[in-house]
Amino acid sequence: MKSVHLTLNDELVDAVDRAARRLGMTRSGFARKALRKALAELRRRDLEQRHRVGYERYPVKPEEFDVWELQQVWPEDKRAHKRKLRKLPSPD
Numbered sequence: 001m002k003s004v005h006l007t008l009n010d011e012l013v014d015a016v017d018r019a020a021r022r023l024g025m026t027r028s029g030f031a032r033k034a035l036r037k038a039l040a041e042l043r044r045r046d047l048e049q050r051h052r053v054g055y056e057r058y059p060v061k062p063e064e065f066d067v068w069e070l071q072q073v074w075p076e077d078k079r080a081h082k083r084k085l086r087k088l089p090s091p092d
Contacts, residue, residue: 006031 008016020030
């Protein structure tokens, strides 16, 4: 493990110390956990952005996921849903 020096204002240090005490952690442990969480959130945002850009670049085609529609329907609604699907025009 590497030691690093951070410059933080007094209010932030006090808040971190209170939170760490409340959680039974050291200041360093609290900081490590907070930094890991911040990095995970950044990664999640990056992946969501990539996902969004991908769908903008290659939008879903009409009826592309129709084959999965029945998986999203409660069993008692499946008969009505199948009847609805039969009425749809077939893709050419």
